[in-house]
Amino acid sequence: MEQLLEILSEIQPDVDYETCTTLIDDEWLDSFAILSIVSELEEAFDIGITPADIVPENFNSAQALYQMVKRLQEEG
Template sequence: MERLLKILSNIKPGIDFTKEKDLVERRILTSFDILRLVSEINNEFDIEITPLHILPENFNSAESIYALIQKLEDED
């Protein structure tokens, strides 16, 4: 989770990702941000997030993103 929060604050400094919800709906994370996020997460966690996984539900909070990461780590 720590690593994730670091990545998030690198992309969007100034946002407290432990608290904020509805990141996609409130346009805190734009599609461009999500691309960067996915690229860094894929590198950092050695998983493969595909467009299939890019749903608002999965990216609306740091917790849900982390849950996705864990799910993909378990898959292989």
């Protein structure tokens, strides 16, 4: 989780990822940030994120992103 938070903070440093649960709903992340996150997560965690994975439920919080990463690693 710590590595994930570091990646998120590098991409969009003005967000409190530890408490925010509306990253998409409140438009904290724009499409460029989402693409950057996808790219960084794929590289850092050796996973493949498909368009089907890029939904608000997976990107609204750091915890949701972490759960997606864990799931994709298990499926990997």
